[in-house]
Amino acid sequence: MKMDGSIMRMRALENGLVIPAKTTVNLESGSYHLMFIDLTAGFVKGARIPATLVFEKAGDIDVFLDVLPLGAKPAERGR
Ligand SMILES: [Cu+2]
Known part of the structure; x- marks a missing residue:
């Protein structure tokens, strides 16, 4: 995602999202x-x-995604 003036532009990551070992990506x-x-x-x-x-290395991980109200903050997510 990047801003183009006041317009937000999004694009798919062609090669996926790199998550280095022992790091977290939110x-x-x-x-x-x-x-x-x-x-x-x-x-x-x-x-x-x-x-x-x-x-790529851990394989497929099944998860459930909770549908939250737009703009919900982490505290509202039950963290
Ligand atoms: Cu998007």
Whole structure:
């Protein structure tokens, strides 16, 4: 994601997201994030969406993504 004047431009990472060993990358608004396209229905607040994260070395990791209100802060995520 980068700003082009006041316009936010986003693009897919062609070679994936590099996560160096022993580091953490947060996926969040305004930074690296997951983007869902071509949805056939909207997400409902409070739902849990099953997803699979695909890692080059760790393989496939199944997760659930909680649907939160827009702008929810980490404290509201139950961290
Ligand atoms: Cu995006």
